[in-house]
Amino acid sequence: MAEVADTGLALDVVTVVAPALLLRAATSPLLVRAQQAVRRQALAEPGTPPRRLPGAVVGELVLAVAGGVVLWLLPRYGVLGALADYNVLGRPVLLHNGVLLSGQYGYSLAVSWILYVLMVVLAAVMWPVLWFRTHRTLVATGVPGESWTATPAGRRRVGGLVAVRVVLGLLLPTGLALAALACQAVAYGVSRRYRHGAEVPGAGARVPVGRTPAGGRSGGQSPADRRSGGQAPADRRSGGESPAVQAPGARNPLGAVPPDAPTVGPAPAHPATYVPTQATPAAGALASVPHRPLLPGEPPRIGEYQLLGRIGAGGMGTVYLARREGAATQVALKTINPELMDNVDLLRRFQRESEVLSLVSGAYTARVLDSGVAAGRPYLAMELLDGRPLDVHLGEQGPIRTPEALRALALALAVALSGVHRLGLVHRDLKPANIMLTTAGPRLLDFGIADLVDGTRLTRTGAGPGTLTYMAPEQFGEERVGPAADVWAWACCVVCAAHGTSPFAATSTGAVIRRIVDTGPEPTALAAVRALDPELAAAVDRALTVDPAGRPADGAGLVELLTTRGTGHHEPTLVDDVREEITRGWRTLAL
Known part of the structure; x- marks a missing residue:
């Protein structure tokens, strides 16, 4: 039995x-x-x-x-x-x-x-x-x-x-x-x-959960900020999509021209003109970018660009996946929604954004490939980037844990800001959602509210562009906002990369503002940077000085502060050395 x-x-x-x-x-x-x-x-x-x-x-x-x-x-x-x-x-x-x-x-x-x-x-x-x-x-x-x-x-x-x-x-x-x-x-x-975003034939590969493609504004907090209880009300005000979008799985996406080398010297006199790449992309690349079908009534093309699908949309406009006639390269084509074409202020803002992005063509920023007006509708074509935004990376993998990668991020952003500020511009909305982590290094995105240092303002009085937990104290008053505000936001982003949230994250708008203008950053957040790189933490401390005059004046000052390494003299490291340090450190980050 x-x-x-x-x-x-x-x-x-x-x-x-x-x-x-x-x-x-x-x-x-x-x-x-x-x-x-x-x-x-x-x-x-x-x-x-x-x-x-x-x-x-x-x-x-x-x-x-x-x-x-x-x-x-x-x-x-x-x-x-x-x-x-x-x-x-x-x-x-x-x-x-x-x-x-x-x-x-x-x-x-x-x-x-x-x-x-x-x-x-x-x-x-x-x-x-x-x-x-x-x-x-x-x-x-x-x-x-x-x-x-x-x-x-x-x-x-x-x-x-x-x-x-x-x-x-x-x-x-x-x-x-x-x-x-x-x-x-x-x-x-x-x-x-x-489980890790493997590609599906005929569809896109992984795009971060809860985010718009490639660092577009998310309309809310990062997962890391939500875990901490911090708020970023200004994120909810953002209605646009970043014109740069990720093209998963390619180190040099879709035959795009490699990014320029970092420059600490003078900016080029003229932005590079767009020449369509004729290189044939890898098999299946033309269907590799996540997108939705065009809606009924949407045009099949804008100007010389064939529209392949919709990448995303915001309150102001739409970003399309597009391809220029006769070219194999795909681009992210941003345009204003037709129903808003009569909004003069909006058209002026879009034109200013196009001008700003055309000027900012240095390393570690998204590149503008083309811009123009077709049938009265302005458009802006930008390169496709691989990778994902910093806030999504933090939400999925947690804070950056290697000193080399954190320093590479900080230095690359400083180089990007140096190019922005050298042109007389202020980004004014630097935050993790606007930092794309690509295989070639960080990329600074979304200059939609960038403003000229000469005081020309495109926002209403009191509108105060920016994201609350990354805004400098002077942005809450009547003071003129200059490059030092970007330096403050740079420090907040570095802390967020090491800690997971902004050093000024709090449970209410009033609490955030009190921290920024009065009580100061969260000590444990600063300690996370200090534990990885004490020298970088010292630079962050200086960049978070309440008085703008006490901070590095601009991105070039940040680069100088980060590359002197306490040697007692002020001879910045050579450009090639900066680039090599960023590249070497970036390889330690698992994307």
């Missing part, structure tokens, strides 16, 4: 699970296509539940039903019917218990109850859990923007589907429930390829 007991239940399980796994292996291409379809749909419309089931998913459902019927009949009427007693596995788990198992297989009562509980857990718990993990990976990992599963309605929908599987696990024949668990385990294993 003991020998029968040792093999009977195992043989019954094998009778059902083995054919299920064989069927799953034979239909694995259908599984892969179904997951790709779900993934592609999630990337295309991240905030919207699927309105229809892709054909491959329908095929999977039909296969599940048909396979269940076959597996139900096989042990009874097939060849395997003579190999095992299907009595227990043929009934729902709710209709038998440890006593019945003991009588069926001859196990002791204690062992039988343990086996019964194990069957309940496998059928009604593990199967739903594995389904949930698989589904969550496919629809939420790395999607461009907030996944629909993060909304209350989405959570209720997913919760309902999990509950259905719990009920099925209890009501289906136990053997079929175990077979479903085995197949779901295979599906979960296949879905793990998407």
Whole structure:
């Protein structure tokens, strides 16, 4: 009897699970296509539940039903019917218990109850859990923007589907429930390829969760700030999209011209003109940037650019994935929405942004490729960048932990600001969402509210552009805002990179302002920088001086402060040495 007991239940399980796994292996291409379809749909419309089931998913459902019927009949009427007693596995788990198992297989009562509980857990718990993990990976990992599963309605929908599987696990024949668990385990294993944003043929690769592509303004706080309870109200005011967008998986994206070398000397007299690259991109590159289809009524082209899809949209305009006629290179094309074309102030702001971005063509900033007006509609074409914004990186991987990478970030941003300030500009909205971490180094983005130092203002009186937790004290008063405000924001970004949040993050707007103008930065945030690089921490301390006169005057002053390294003389490191230090340090950061 003991020998029968040792093999009977195992043989019954094998009778059902083995054919299920064989069927799953034979239909694995259908599984892969179904997951790709779900993934592609999630990337295309991240905030919207699927309105229809892709054909491959329908095929999977039909296969599940048909396979269940076959597996139900096989042990009874097939060849395997003579190999095992299907009595227990043929009934729902709710209709038998440890006593019945003991009588069926001859196990002791204690062992039988343990086996019964194990069957309940496998059928009604593990199967739903594995389904949930698989589904969550496919629809939420790395999607461009907030996944629909993060909304209350989405959570209720997913919760309902999990509950259905719990009920099925209890009501289906136990053997079929175990077979479903085995197949779901295979599906979960296949879905793990998407856990780190693997590409889907015909769709985009990973885009940071909860963010607009490539460092566009997010309209809210970074995940790290939300964890700390800090607020950034000015983020919610931002309605635009950054014109630069990531092109995943390419060190030199889509044949783009490599970025200029860092310059500490005079700026070039004229920005480089755009010459379309004729190099053929890698296979599949033309479909590699996450985007949505054009909306009904949107033009198929603007000027010489064919519109391939929508990358993002804000209150002011839309960013399209585009390609210039006769060129293989894709660009991010930013334009004002047609209904706002009569807004003179908005047109002037867009024109100023185009001018500013055309001027800022140095290293560690996003490059402008082209600009113009087509049928009265202005546009701006910018390069596609690989990587993701700093705030998204912090939300997904946490603070930067290597001194070399943190210093490389700080130095690259200082070099970028030196180029901006040398042109007589002030960025005025430097924050982690506007810093793209690319394979070639950091890139400073979004000069939409950059202002000329001569005092020309494009914002209303009192509008105070900037993001609250990164704004300098003088931005809250009537003082003229100059490059020193960017130096302050630079220090806040360096601290955020090492700590995870701005040193002035707090639970309310009033608390943030009090910290900035009165109580000072959070000591533990500054300590995070000091623990990694004491010399960099000293530069940060100086850059956070309340009086603008006590800070480095501009980006060039920051570069000088960071490269003298306390030698007692003020001979900045050579440009090539700065570039090499940034490159060497950047290699230590896992992107």
